[in-house]
Amino acid sequence: MNRTVDRLWSLFFLMVPVLGVGVFVWAMADIYPMQGHWLPENVDEQGGIIDGLFLFILALTGIIFVGTGVALFVFLWRYAASVRSESVAYTHGSHTLEVVWSIIPAATLLFIAIYQMNAWADAKLRRPSVVIDGKREPRPPIAEVTGRQFEWRIRYAGADGAVGTKDDLFTVNELRLPANEEIVLSIKTEDVLHSFFLPNLRIKQDVVPGMKQLVWFRPTRTGSYDIVCAELCGWGHYKMRGRLELMTREAFDAWYRVEFAQQETSSFEPPAAE
Ligand SMILES: [Cu+2]
Numbered sequence: 066m067n068r069t070v071d072r073l074w075s076l077f078f079l080m081v082p083v084l085g086v087g088v089f090v091w092a093m094a095d096i097y098p099m100q101g102h103w104l105p106e107n108v109d110e111q112g113g114i115i116d117g118l119f120l121f122i123l124a125l126t127g128i129i130f131v132g133t134g135v136a137l138f139v140f141l142w143r144y145a146a147s148v149r150s151e152s153v154a155y156t157h158g159s160h161t162l163e164v165v166w167s168i169i170p171a172a173t174l175l176f177i178a179i180y181q182m183n184a185w186a187d188a189k190l191r192r193p194s195v196v197i198d199g200k201r202e203p204r205p206p207i208a209e210v211t212g213r214q215f216e217w218r219i220r221y222a223g224a225d226g227a228v229g230t231k232d233d234l235f236t237v238n239e240l241r242l243p244a245n246e247e248i249v250l251s252i253k254t255e256d257v258l259h260s261f262f263l264p265n266l267r268i269k270q271d272v273v274p275g276m277k278q279l280v281w282f283r284p285t286r287t288g289s290y291d292i293v294c295a296e297l298c299g300w301g302h303y304k305m306r307g308r309l310e311l312m313t314r315e316a317f318d319a320w321y322r323v324e325f326a327q328q329e330t331s332s333f334e335p336p337a338a339e
Pocket of ligand 1: 213215258259294296297298302
């Protein structure tokens with residue numbers, strides 16, 4: 066085979082790790098035209114831990130990705146047919162090598178599983194609590210979010226802290242929450258599988274038909290952020306998005322009073338409670 070062609074193929078394969086890493090570094094550096102393509106602004110108290118895990122796993126897999134890419138290049142370069150004339154020698158492999166490359170990934174995966182346990186428990190198992198009448202109880206959801214093709218319907222619990230009562234407030238695709246407080250949301254779907262995704266709070270939870278699930282987080286600042294459906298749920302999936310408005314407690318309470326009064330006097334018929 067032509068030596069130049071062999072060399073070109075080697076270099077072509079070397080482009081995989083070079084461009085792969087380059088694109089990531091480019092996005093991380095936030096340089097044109099890759100601005101805003103790295104992680105969105107984090108406004109959650111636990112978000113840094115999630116980002117840390119993400120970056121740790123990215124670095125680990127990145128090293129392996131570059132290592133295998135470079136090894137592929139070296140082998141293509143050194144053992145090209147045009148460079149070496151010896152015939153191929155077959156071996157039955159190396160038992161030691163196989164044991165080593167089985168144990169190292171197994172140990173690495175086990176390490177990640179143990180290392181992330183606390184983050185997982187905080188995100189999915191340890192629901193925030195609240196003290197009611199001197200007793201510590203699980204914090205009730207401030208609102209219930211219902212996904213349906215293709216919108217998010219929100220029902221706020223109101224002053225009594227319970228969803229499904231007379232003082233509930235209803236909004237569509239507009240979720241307002243007080244910042245700097247533990248927030249618990251109940252999420253469910255009316256039809257198909259959706260995924261409730263708050264990129265800036267590092268929250269992403271599948272919403273499974275027939276299940277009532279909870280998500281919790283603690284926003285660290287006020288502002289306007291995206292609510293996205295992260296599960297292809299039908300033809301209108303792309304437009305199934307809402308706004309998350311994080312406000313001060315005072316602004317939230319004031320907004321709630323005004324909205325609730327308007328709802329009372331309007332002819333708006335809230336959907337029946339189950
Ligand atoms: Cu959806």
